[in-house]
Structures are given as structure tokens and as C-alpha cells.
Amino acid sequence: MATGSAPPARETALALWQRGERALDAVSGSALNPMRHLGALGFQCFWLLAVSGVVLYGVLDTSVAGAYRSIAELSRQPWYLGGWLRSLHRYAADAFVVFMLAHLLREWLFGRYRGFRRFSWLTGVPLLLFAFVSAIGGFWLNWDRLGQFSAIATAEWLDALPFFASPLTRNFLAVASVGDRLFSLFVFIHIGMPLLLVFGLWFHIQRLSRAAVFPPRALAVGVTLALLTLALALPVANQGAADLAIAPATVALDWWLLFVHPLMYASSAGALWLLVGATLSLLFALPWLPQPAAPAVARVDPANCNGCRRCFDDCPYAAITMVPHPNGRIARQLAQVNADLCASCGICVGSCPSATPFRSAAELATGIDMPQRPLNTLRLAMESQLAALQGDDRIVVIGCDRGARVTALEGAGVTSLSLICAGMLPPSFVEYALRAGAAGVLVTGCREGGCEFRLGALWTQQRLFGEREPRLRASVPRERIEVTWADAGDEPTLVEALNALRRRVAPVARPAQMGVRHG
């Protein structure tokens, strides 16, 4: 995985993270690896919170006198259903921040905060604030000793700002100070903030096509069952009704959500403000720090674009729009690339029906292409590399710059081509390689759920298996093709796949070669 000129500490942390991902791949498979679906898992927890929260709001008495009692009564419902629901709500909130922070960490480690991803990063940072404000506010609604502790600690923290004419803490000096109006404010915070969160999440995924707002079904079921079991096994208990005459000396703190309070008491309110301000400022500033020059974006050739919309459909970042074709023909469209949104992944090239190496033009020109690695260059490279190989069992390995290094496989009878993303591969390229003399083709890219450009590996797999346009033709012998997904550092998997392919395409087992036919 290339992350440009990342600091050594980040590179080390990234290597550790990837090691962890591979370890979990062995357990759950890359498609169901939770470390590869952190954003979607965050969404899932949010849906769980929303559903359980609506029910809880229905039974909550939003008055000072009634709040604690109504929640306590909930726990006495038959079959413990109310307490189960309340516990699920709490644990879903805990899991939400865990997934959210892990998602943030992963994106940072992979350097996904700059360039075309800047928008998603910048719209993601405020979500941290919304999530924690909402979560902390939820504890106050219960108005037990933990809620009392959290409300007063928050008020003391806010009072450090020079904005309030009267200290907020005065609202919690005596029993009579806390009124139902203050409780209405608590409700507003706990419900208003999630609404802001929904709004923010909508912005956050605006520039993604097919954003994953639900994890794969098996993963969603696993996480939900885990939280439900936890809610049953370790139910969340009230910690005694709030009493403003008595300080909650010891509380069973939810460290996932309330760690800021001990942090403040261990330092000071000012120090905590400084820490929060510095952290948020740094997160906001990250995309503006010096960074490598952005690669060239996809380029459309109007003469070869027939307006088929496949690139429009397949672009993972909604960087392509369709506009009227300049040739003036009625209903004819032309793809147009928005340079600010383009990830320079080349997935659009793989989707373009004109991107076929069988075209007879001396210089292959496609409807859409990557200037830094045009398809014509790739075709020439493959032809020359194949010609340089000896023997009847020549293999072409086609991979991507982000996945396992395909150059590591080069040797006797094996040549390789590395694309920007596996999704850049037009399926006809595989057939072309076979017709040009290759005995077999090994296609690889990042593991499922690990594609640097989200959908590249998935699209290529679907195209090769005939499930997505442009499809690999049915007449192409499938036994001469191997598809294996392997991340950077996972080269041994590639070697295994190569050996398997070699055994299949050994000259004794292979019928007569196909010939190259342009047209």
C-alpha cells in the first residue's frame, strides 16, 4: 500500500493495522472483516440507536421528578424487555464511537484525507463532536448519579469559556435549581444532535457512489447479536437517583463515552478545552498540510465516447456526469470528468466499451483514459513483455499498484502489468493476452473490502464473471484465468494462485492456442 511520503510513525502504525486486518481476514474472510467495514458498522450502530431511541423516548418521562422513575420502571418490564432495549441503546452508542474512532484512525493511516477525499474528511470531523455531545447528553436524561456527575462535569467544563454571564453549574446547586425546562434542554440536546448527525452523515457520503450505509448482512447480524447478547448478559443498571445534596463520589463510568470527565478532573477545564480544540484543529488542518502532487485525472476523448454511461455508473466517487455530446446528435451524450472529484483510479477505463485492445488502430484511443497510464501503453507493454518470454506456459499477471506487488512474481515465463486499480482492467484485455500467446492470465487486486478506490476489485470480478458490463466474452476459456485478491504484503497468496494456474495451463492440459484477431 503506497501512501506517498508518510511519516515513519504512520507507516509503522499502518503496517501494524494491516497485520491486524490480515489476521482478522483469516478468521472472518476479507469480505466480512469488521476492520474493513468500520464506516458501515458505524452506520449500523446509528440505526440501532435510532430505533431503540425512538422506543425509549416513548416511555421516558421528561420531567425531573419522573425521568429516573420511568427508566427504572422500564427495567421492571416483563421478560426484562425494557431493560434489554435500554442496555442495547447504551452498548450501541459505545460501539458507535468505537467504530467511528477506528474508522477515523484507519482513514488517517491510509492517508485518505487529502485530494479528492478532502470533502469526506472535513465533513466527517464535526461528526465526532455531534456524536459525543449527543452521547453525553443521553446520560443526563436518566438523571441517576452518573447523569448527575456527567451533567455537572459538563457544566463545569463549559463554564471555563468566557461566554456565560451566569455559571451553568448554578443549575445544579440544589434540587430546586433543576427544573423541567432544563430537562427539555437535555432532551433537545440528545435528540437534536443526532438529527445534526444524520445531516452531517448525509454530507459525509455525498461524494461517494453506492456508499455503504449497511455492512454486509452476515457482519450486521453478527454485530447485532453480539450487542443483544451483551445487553442481556451485562444489563445497564441505574446508579441510584440523582441527589444534588450528595456528590456521586464513585460512579461506574462508561469510559467509551465519558472519558472526558476524568480527563478534565485529572488536568483542568482549560487543559481539556485546549486538547479538544487542538485535536479538532489538527484534524481539520490535515488535508491542507503539504502533500504529494495530485495525479492526472481521467480524460475523455469525445471522438471515441459514445455516451454509454457505463463510466458514469461505475465511478465510485460520482466524478463523472453526462452532458450533451458536442457532435450535436440528438440524445447523444458525452462523459464529463469533474477534476475535483476524480480519484484518478482508472475504473472508468475498465468500464469503457471502447477500451478494448482488439481495436485495430495503430494507437489505441479510448473514450476515457488515464493520461499517466494510457491503455495503448499498457497494450504495447504487454505485447512486448509477452514476446520477450520463452516457452508455451507464459503467464501474464495483471494487478494494481495498491495490492500485492505483481512484479514480485516476474521470472521464468511470467510477466506482469500493474494498473492504477484492478478496476481499470477492461475484461477484453484478458482475452487479448490469451490470444497474444499467454497460456494463462492471473488477475489480482486488493482483497475484498480493501480496494483503495472502494469498488475497483468488485467491478473487475463482476466483469470477469459476466455479471457486469463490459463482460468477458463467454468463449474465453475460464480455466486459463485465475482471479485472486491479495493486499500489499500478501504476495505468498499470489504465488499460490500462480502455481495453481500453472498446473491448469500446463501444455499437456491445454488445447490449441487462440490467435489474436484485431477488429
Add this chain to the structure above:
Amino acid sequence: MDRIPSRPTPLAWVGQFLLYGVFALVIGVFSRWPQYRHLEDNQALIKLSFTHAGKRVAECRQLSADELAKLPPNMRSTMKCERERAPVRVEVDIDGAPAVRHVAEPSGLSKDGASAVYQRLTVAAGEHRIAVRLKDSAGGSGFDYQREQTVKLAPAQILVIDFDAEKGGITLQ
């Protein structure tokens, strides 16, 4: 070319079961443990908090005829009252030892708002002699309000030192 079968092996099932178990355990454990001790067993809390507007820095005075003449006709009020208020100075002694020495500036750009104070003091539970002094006027060196009282605080009890002019000034409750 075949799709890699996605059916997990029995070992993978066990692994996933453990994975979700560890996930739930970590979430559950740190949602309640370790307990956070905010106060020691034998400690009590004193909260000094008030919002009180100090007296005006200058007394209201009658404007002279010359001063009135310089004003626009619609602004010729005979009394001139400065808006600025005096800062409120507060001192608290606990068992004879100084615990708080604080000057609360008036709020507002023109310093015409109330002065606010909030401070928490952790003390050992038991009997204490509390002396509170408050000055809200600009001139003089003495205090405008004073109160001294012996209180007995139970562990974790909160004593609030407030100021309420209607109740005679400094209150301990």
C-alpha cells in the same frame, strides 16, 4: 476461474464466535469498569457559587445646566448614572486557613453586569469552621458582608455557599 467459496470452515466459525465475544466483552467491560472515584470516602465538597451585581463604581449625580445644554434635547436627563459596577471580592477561610481569595469582575463590555463565581473545594468530612467575606462596593477596605459558621459535613455531602441579598447576604446550605 472459479469464485472462491465463501463458506467458512468450522475453525473460522469458532474464530468468528470468539471475535464477536471479545468485541462484546471489551465494549461491556469498559462501559462500567474501572469505577471512577470522584471523591475519597472521607471527603466532602464545598461549592462557592454566586451571581451578584456589585454596586455602581460612581454614585448618580445631577447634571449641571451647561452639561445638559451640550446634550441633544431628547437626551437631557437630569441624573447621570455611570454603568460600571465594582468587582466583587470574596474570601473564604476554612478552619482559619485561607481557602479562596478571588475577585470576580463584572460581566459585559461596559462592566455593568453581574459578577459570577464558581469554585469547588474538597475538604475532609467532619466539622469545619467556615468564614466567608464579600465586598461588592468600590470604596473602602472592609467587607460589605460577612458570615462565619460551624458546619458538620458528612462524607460526599455538598455544602453550597451562595449569596442572596433577599436572605440577608451570604448563605450556607
